[in-house]
Amino acid sequence: MNKVNKHSNKNIFLLVSSGTLSYLGDLLYIMALNIWVARVTNSPEALGLLMSVGSFALFAGNPIGGILADKYNKKALLVITDIISALSVLITYFVYTENSVNLLPILICNVILSFCFSIYSPTARAIAPFVAKGNGLRKLNSLLTITGEVIKLLSPAIGGFLLAFNFLNERSLILINSFSFVISGVLNYYLIIHSPDHVERKTTLLDDLKSLFSGYKEIWFKMDEIRTILIPISLLNFFAGGLHVLLPFLDLSKDKTDYPNFLLAEAAGAVFGGLISGKLKSDFNWKQSQIILIGSGLSIIGLNNYLPQVTFYPMLFVFGFSIALFNINFFTVVQKHTDEKYIGRTFGLIFTVISALTPVGNLVFSKLESSIPGNGITITGIGMICSIALAMMLTNLKD
Numbered sequence: 001m002n003k004v005n006k007h008s009n010k011n012i013f014l015l016v017s018s019g020t021l022s023y024l025g026d027l028l029y030i031m032a033l034n035i036w037v038a039r040v041t042n043s044p045e046a047l048g049l050l051m052s053v054g055s056f057a058l059f060a061g062n063p064i065g066g067i068l069a070d071k072y073n074k075k076a077l078l079v080i081t082d083i084i085s086a087l088s089v090l091i092t093y094f095v096y097t098e099n100s101v102n103l104l105p106i107l108i109c110n111v112i113l114s115f116c117f118s119i120y121s122p123t124a125r126a127i128a129p130f131v132a133k134g135n136g137l138r139k140l141n142s143l144l145t146i147t148g149e150v151i152k153l154l155s156p157a158i159g160g161f162l163l164a165f166n167f168l169n170e171r172s173l174i175l176i177n178s179f180s181f182v183i184s185g186v187l188n189y190y191l192i193i194h195s196p197d198h199v200e201r202k203t204t205l206l207d208d209l210k211s212l213f214s215g216y217k218e219i220w221f222k223m224d225e226i227r228t229i230l231i232p233i234s235l236l237n238f239f240a241g242g243l244h245v246l247l248p249f250l251d252l253s254k255d256k257t258d259y260p261n262f263l264l265a266e267a268a269g270a271v272f273g274g275l276i277s278g279k280l281k282s283d284f285n286w287k288q289s290q291i292i293l294i295g296s297g298l299s300i301i302g303l304n305n306y307l308p309q310v311t312f313y314p315m316l317f318v319f320g321f322s323i324a325l326f327n328i329n330f331f332t333v334v335q336k337h338t339d340e341k342y343i344g345r346t347f348g349l350i351f352t353v354i355s356a357l358t359p360v361g362n363l364v365f366s367k368l369e370s371s372i373p374g375n376g377i378t379i380t381g382i383g384m385i386c387s388i389a390l391a392m393m394l395t396n397l398k399d
Helices: 003-041 044-071 074-095 103-126 135-164 170-189 205-222 224-249 258-277 286-301 309-337 340-355 358-371 376-398
Strands: none
Touching: 003 044, 003 074, 003 103, 003 135, 003 170, 003 224, 003 258, 044 074, 044 103, 044 224, 044 340, 044 358, 074 103, 074 170, 103 340, 135 170, 135 258, 224 258, 224 340, 224 358, 224 376, 258 309, 286 309, 286 376, 358 376
8 A cells, every 4th residue: 555545544534533523513512502492492583593693604604714725724724623613612511501591602602613614614625635535535525425424313313312311411412512623623633635735825805805706617617507506505495494493393392302303314314315326326417306306395394293293204304315315416516527726615605605595594484483383394395395496497497
């Protein structure tokens, strides 16, 4: 085994391990936070505000994260954002009280976490060609996808088990997230860059804006299929944002562990979608995916308190399966067809566009549920179908 391949294997292990640990901590943190706020406040509006603030910070930070990922040392960015995230989570840990919620410090923490993630996410994707070469790049992407979906599957089961049997409370899960960021930062510190990580520091704001539009041109001129569906996918995320605000309140009165089980069903569908995706052609084909994506909306329409709870799980399984198939193909084609110089900015812009309406969805559906309880989730399912239908129409017009 030559030195480059040896380093590639080590880097793959480090990057996958760091991403897995921090992602597990994040999911446990989000689940604990949502259960805590829903239990104490019983207010969809409070949870909607919490989610929307984080989503807005993510939306605002994505273009900046893309520029930073291309212009500065990528490994340093990963380590720094891990450290800041670990410290910010401690804010929530220290303000936690069993029977009351102080939203202000939690909102501040969510803004910091989301902004750090808006830097970490495009950087982690952009660093891949610098730490894994040849077949190692495909191996890295495959492992990141599989481990991500497996963690999504396991985290609700782990969190739900710990909370249901009182091994840990919500506060303990929050602390676990802080430690996961610390370990992730240490692992990222030991990454070995195969080729010089290009750094441009002496630039003006105008230069940075120009570099941002360089990433935009990558999407506009080179990826017709991606460009055509970005706005419909943003609409889809508007309704998905509403769904995830309302999900902790679905059947909340019967069993406090329902929410982890709902997440478990969705994650199981996503894992299955990831396995199926590995058997399909790697190139993204919207026409082959549109019927499956419609299934994501159809599955959500039936989620309401008028049906037996047992029916919720297959519906959420189908939702997770449909979204996973789309996401895996979507990001694979972007990685394959984007110039390495612009990959951070390209992902930053894509994340910005597709997440633009998520915070609005968080707020709108939290208000809507307060006005017409029990109907908000059904409306999100109808909206998802309409969004996908719009994407199908635009695709056919382009052809």
